[in-house]
Amino acid sequence: MNPPPFEISPPDMGPWLAGNTGTPGVWRWVADEPGRHVMVSALVHGNELCGAWAVRDLLSSGLRPRRGTLSVVLANLEAFARFDPQRPHVSRYLHTDLNRVWGDMPWRHDGTATGPEHRRALELLPHVEASDWLLDLHSMHEPGPPLALTGPLAHHAAHAAALGLGALRVADGGHKAGVRLRDHGRYGRAEAQEAFALLVECGYHGARSSVDVALDALARFLELSAVVDAADIPRHWWRDEGPADAPLLVVTDAVTVAPDSVPAFVRPWKSGDRVAKAGTLIGWNAALPVTTPYDDCVLVMPTLLHARPGATLVRFAHEANPS
Ligand SMILES: [Zn+2]
Incomplete structure (x- = not known):
């Protein structure tokens, strides 16, 4: 079975690969006014380009938080660096799926932490644990409508509805193979009502529309988080259609x-x-x-x-x- 054609190429991330926090690929800006610490992550899977395109727009727009903190994470840079347009599905990860290593991290203690994704997860860990809201941008192996994966907790699903993404909202417990970033720490605890994580599957990995979906999700997430004002966000990030609110x-x-x-x-x-x-x-x-x-x-x-x-x-x- 052949995958559908790839319509997009990887963005040139140029100066944005560096970060400004001492962790490669991690950017952070802190406003004078208090507010949420909002994190946007892309490239948790190295072949999921829509998030990289959206984050590149975010970084090059010069957008800064009015309240709280804005962190931007380019997660699996090593896998992304190996993206090959002739084999666009093989650079998902190098050794271990970076979206299955979170939670209690038993691999830290049982001798199975051997790969670059384990090292990278430990680099990203303090940034993730400092955040209050997390938007994790992904794409999918197969064509299909965008999905907003809210995890099993009701308050995450409610926040996701307030975004008005027009995506199918899916409450799910993740994978047997390991804990996802979006379920890590406070993001997986019912009593942490102030925490909100959302994984958006923006469409097929190679679909041009996945970039539009990622930017729209980014705009809505930043606005709802109040880290910026709506007027600060470039108008073209929003998609035009008024999305219907589908049942969870x-x-x-x-x-x-x-x-x-x-x-x-x-x-x-x-x-x-x-x-x-x-x-x-x-x-x-x-x-x-x-x-x-x-x-x-x-x-x-x-x-x-x-x-x-x-x-x-x-x-x-x-x-x-x-x-
Ligand atoms: Zn993914």
Whole structure:
């Protein structure tokens, strides 16, 4: 199966690779007035270019916080440096997925911290833990509508709704393979009501539209955080269409690729596809049928592209009950 064509190339990050904090690729500005510490991160996966384009616009715009602190993080610079337009999917990471190493970080103590992503996570850790709000910009292996991944906590989903992104909002617990940046520390604790993290999947890795989605998410996030005023934000960052507020999708199951499995789907599914009947055959995993667990099941990020054992094949979700 061939991935769809790549329409975008990597931005020249030039002087923006350096950072101004002593950590390469990490920028921070502090306003005189108090306020939130807002972090925007891109390139947690080295081949997800939309966030790099958006962050380059942010950095070159000269935008500075009016209140609080603004941090900008270019996360996996080593993987990004190896981006190859002929093989755009292989520079996701070098050794370990940088979006599966957070949380309690057992790898710090059990001798498994061997790769550049472990070193990089420790460099980024104090910046992440100093932040109050986090926008983490990503893109996806497959074409599909933008997704706002809110994690399992209700106050994150509520803030995400207030952004008005027009993306499918998905409440999910992450991956068996490890903790995501967006779920790290306070961002994963229900009592930390002042903390808000959002992972936006802006569309397919190679889609030109993913850059527009990333900039729109950036504009809305900065405005809602109050770190800047709306009038400070370049007008062209916002997308024109007034997005409808779709119901929250709650992920109940993540199907993980089984050992020795070469999974298959009965048809090319995409995020947001809704399957009416429980027990409908979706595909095959280690020769076992994968079926929907309930009526009106919504598929989230079905993909065969990186379908190695232990990776997530598809997630099942239902609409949250209106409260
Ligand atoms: Zn990603």
